[in-house]
Amino acid sequence: MPILHAKRGSGKRAATPAVGGLAFVAYAMQMAAAYDFQDIEQRWRERWERDGIAVARPDATREKYYVLEMLPYPSGDLHVGHAKNYTIGDAIARSMRMLGYNVLHPMGWDAFGLPAENAAIQRGIAPATWTLSNIANMQRQLRLMGTSYDWSREIATCTPEYYRWNQWLFLRLYERGLAYKREAPVNWCPKDATVLANEQVIDGCCWRCNTPVQRRNLSQWFLRITEFAERLLDGLEGLEGWPERTRAMQRNWIGKSEGAQFSFAIEGVSERIDVFTTRVDTVYGVTFLALAPEHPVVARIKELIAPESAAAIDRFTESLRSKSELERTSLMEKQGLFTGAYAIHPLSGARVPIWVTNYVLAEYGTGAVMGVPAHDERDFDFARKHDLQILRVIVPTGSSVPAEAPIETAFVDDGTLIESGAFSGMASAEARRAIATEFQRREIGKATTTYRLRDWLVSRQRYWGTPIPIVYCNDCGEVPVPDEQLPILLPPDAPITGEGSPLARLPSFIETTCPRCGGPARRESDTMDTFFESSWYYLRYLDPQNETAPWARDAADAWMNVDQYIGGSEHAVLHLLYSRFFYKFFHDCGWVSGADEPFARLFHQGMLLSNGEKMSKSRGNVVGIDETAKKNGVDAMRLFLLYVTPPEDTSDWTDEGITGRVRFVNRVWRACEPLAARARSVDVRTLPVCTTPEEKALVRAVHLAARSLVEETLTRRFHYNTTIARLDETINALTAAIGTSPDAAATLYAVHAVPLLLAPFAPHIADELWSLYGYDRSVHLEAALAPQDAALALDEITLVVQVNGKVRARIACAPSIGEADAFALAQADPAVRGYLDGKELRKRIYVPGKLVNFVVG
RNA sequence: GGGGAAGUGGCGGAAUGGCAGACGCAGCCGCCUCAAAAGCGGCCGAGGCAACUCAUGUGGGUUCGAGUCCCACCUUCCCCA
Known part of the structure; x- marks a missing residue:
């Protein structure tokens, strides 16, 4: 008997021998050569390209679905970390196609940027040459991954056709x-x-x-962009398909704060100093003004004071010049210098010393801050250090702290005003309105809203x-x-x-x-x-050849908005904020209609580590696409990336992990391929007749997997790790069935169904098996296997019987069992009886088809 | 300091408020083999001879019943200050 020990990736498949039953199975198990993924994967990639399975055209008969992964920068080479992102998108795209949607899944290149110039400087390669060759390589690698992009819509932002x-x-x-x-x-x-x-x-x-x-x-x-601040903030409320943390980050970044702006007069100077505060209720507690050294009024003050004092201010300013914002506001100690000048408190008339400090920045707000040490921690620290007066003007509501009591820490909460003239006794919120109104009446200030968001600097x-x-x-x-x-x-x-x-x-x-x-x-x-070009590229995909406009309105109407956007959370503020800004502008111009948000749903994929560490060249743990495609196969790679964790979690690429999925692919092959000819005549829309519980369980496993695929896709949860686990169970059941009854209708049914379930994750082996079942058309153009209740239903269920919440028995019974029968059956169980005898039955709970709970006392 | 996400076996993880640990990895034991690899089958949270008991970061609470809901705390990660 010839023994065929074909090495993976080399030998040819053994011909299926014409023997039946157990003898055949034993032969098949022993003889089937390992799955030759290299040849098969390449063949299908070429077929898909030729058949244009991913080319999208508007189609009024089907619901559109625009799924998009953030366009990559063409840095040169893809590794499995990149692959995770694209695999998620591709699994979604392929699933949605099989579920009957008209899927648009384009890809392009964020092709301008510094690395191309650095390559020019370091290696003398023209940026265009470098970029285009990287694009060519990465495009090859994306194809190698078995992704289903509509390449006819490909764009590169560095081409004149785009950047015009x-x-x-x-x-x-x-x-x-x-x-x-x-x-x-x-x-x-x-x-x-x-x-x-x-x-x-x-x-x-x-x-x-x-x-x-x-x-x-x-x-x-x-x-x-600041003109859109309020709309960018409001729009976040409607983005329920976005991760909460991303919305929170954008909210933080926009940084809306409502408060009051008002001005202080300066002794001996005609200019006034504007300040903004959210806590105008604490205004009677102002004991100093803190100015950024760059504040324009500082120059005027220097004219009033002694030359040596002015020189000291200059030295202080100079010492801060090269310091970054972060150093000045967070890292450095709070420093300050009294200018010698005084402002006049607008309400109390008190003299307020004017300081220059390192912790107030000229570009934020007005460049000046009112110092209220009793009610602001930063001001408190500053006042302590420089021996400034601390005035308590807010007390916790309902308490009676005397104004003179020593102050150990700043009280920053709202409360009741004291020592605040006519406003004493008011609650903070009320006082904020009243004081702002008073400023407005005197024409020295008003209630205002400010934003942390600055205008977007776009020149480079x-x-x-x-x-x-x-x-x-x-x-x-x-x-x-x-x-x-x-x-x-x-x-x-x-x-x-x-x-x-x-x-x-x-x-x-x-x-x-x-x-x-x-x-x-x-x-x-x-x-x-x-970031300018990446703020609107998702619209260019819709009409990439248009020479008279960036896109036609009807193209946008047909495809926008992006139904599912996929990309890293590092762009939570950058790209995703700029794109929202642009889209609102386009909406205002009438170039797009519908919602004024470009991305209806957003998914951040988790990081991929390599053996527990961040993947990096210096660590030498980068796993390349080419390498793993050759060694493990693309289907196994894709399955692993989706299986190892839910897609939004950080996952870890390990040799053991990928080995598990290589084994799985081989198990699929060994189970299905030898039975391909016999499984041809199966119609997967019709459930097979099952003669044993095992056969019934096998068909149920198939439909559990089918249900998982549909649910994970349509609920937009995309936890395909659980779907693939159901596929594991299906293959386990199928392998067992082949051992006992390879000719059973249920077995052949499962064999036939497997490629339909596998298609979004392992597209190559799915299509190879599908073709072996006699189909001319790609499995990726088929409808998904619809889960059927009849297949999912159980003939018998296990009824759990609890006494006081603890499991005391498990009873097999019909799934349709009624409440009365369930109680009777449960109560009759000898194990349960022991816990019930001699006790008073207080309550009975029945969860249909699942559980009985007796509460006794 | 404010906000967001999360904490389950040796590991990754699963679980509409209803049998915790599906599925995989690692490990152990068998079968096959001269042997190994591959493959196939079984075991695999802790304690206990067992009946059982304990167990989802900690402590409370709601509930007939909590990994899941509520409160407080601890730890980790991420944003903002």
Whole structure:
């Protein structure tokens, strides 16, 4: 007898011998060669591409479903960590297709950005060349993963066909006053040699390279996202399909605070100092004013005071100049210097000393803070350190703390006002309204709302990005480039050295003529933040070839909004906030209709570790797609990524773990392939006749898996780990059935059903088996197996009998058993009887088909 | 300090308020084999000879019944200050 010990990935499949029954099974178990995933997976990838199984067209007869993964930056090479994200999206896309939805599942490239310039500097490769070759490789790898993207809609943001619409959209923002240039203190990353938006500064460091950012005063382009602050905040309420923590992060970032703004007069100076506070009820407790050293009034004060005092202020200011925001507000000790000047309290008339401090920032609020040490911890610390007066003006409501009692800590809660003139005795909330009204009456202030959100700084002093379509003319000033002159192409010959803006040093680019007067003019040399193009790319997929508009309104009407968006939580504020801003703008322009939110549901996949550690080149634990596709197969990889944890959890790639799924794929193959010919005639819509409990259980396992697939998909929970566990049970039951009754209708039914259940997760083996069952059409174009109640129903259930909540017996009975019969049966059970005899029966609980509980005393 | 998420065997995890630990990994024992690998079958929270008892971070509560709901606390992670 020939023994076929085929190595995985090499040998050919053994021919199915024409023997039946147990002898055949023994032969099949022994003889079936290991599944040759390499050949089979490649063959199906090519077939899907040829057949266009993922190409999406509008179809009024089916409900649309737009599932989207955040578009990747083409860094060069994918590893299994990336694969997790795309596998989740692909499992959803394939499941929804089989459930009858018209699925749109596109992919593209966030192709502008610094790494391409760094490659140019370090290795002399043109950014475009580097980027395009990375895209080619990553596209190959995404295909290798068996993903079902509609590649006919692919976009790369670095192509003129795409970025001309960046420029076009910028001009529309400009026309509406939502794009403007202004000088402001901005975040500067010295390593990347460019400015950064506030959202791109994480803990005081550059989000990309972790270099501490510096502050510089520069003239820069901003987008007026602050105008949308209230709508961005309100919109979060409706986003119930978003993770709560992401909504909370956006809420935090927008940072709405309601309070009052009012001004202090200064002794001997005509200017006034504006302050904003949420606690205007504590205003009688003000004992100092804290100013940012950069505050404009500081210059006026210096004129009033002794030269040596003014010099001290200058030294203090100088010492803070290079310090980052984080250092100044959080890391450094609270420092301050009395200026020698006094303000006048607007209500009490008291003299209030004016200090400059490190913990008040010029760019936030008004750059000045009223110091109320008794009711603010930071002010309290500052007052203690500098021996400033501490005045108690709020006491807990209902208590009677004398104003003179020593103050050990700041009382920061609301309470009742004391020592506050006409407002004494009021509750904090009431006093806030009353005092704001009083300020308004005196015309020195009013109730206002402020936001932490700043305008979005979008200009970058870099090459590999979209040129900003503005020219500067000596006569006409700032002039927008007319639409018909778009795109302004990125010149291929800019000197990329890492020093200075490349475009600024390229006369052939900079020198131009004014579109308005025809005179000599200079082009803007800054390019756009790459978050600009990723804020609207999901609309370009809908109409990628459009040459007259970024997208047509009817394309947006057909597909928007994105039904399910999938990506990392690191973009919780950045990309997801900018996109929401853009979409609201588009909505206002009438370019999209319906809800003014782009992403109806959002899913953050969890991180993937490698053997318990973060995957990184320096740790040497990066598991590549190519490597694992070759070693374990793509189906096993996909199954593992979905199986190891729920998709939103952090999971760990381990050799043992992937081995488990490789085994599973082989078990599927050994179970189904030898029976393929016989399973051909099965119709999975018709339940088979079962003659034994085991057969019934096998068919039930199939339908439990089918139900899990449908439920996890339609409830949008996507816990496919549980669905795959049900598939494990199905295969276990099937393997056992093959051992006893390979010809039973139930066995062949299960064999036939398996690829339908496996298709979203292990698409290749599913289609291979499906074709062996005689189908010409891909399994991915079939309808999902509909779970049937008749298959799920049990002939017999186990009724749990409890006495006082403890399980005392288990009784087999019919699932339809009624309450009276259940009690009678339970009470008659000898084990239960022992717990009931001689006790008073106080209560009986019956949970139909599940449980009886006797409460005795 | 404020807000968000989470804590279940050796490990990853499962469980509409109703038999805790499905499924997988690791481990142990068998079968097969000259042997090994692969495969197949069984065991696998703790204590106890057993009947049983204990067990889902800790302590309370609601309930006939709590991993699940409520309160307080502890720990971890994440955001904001």
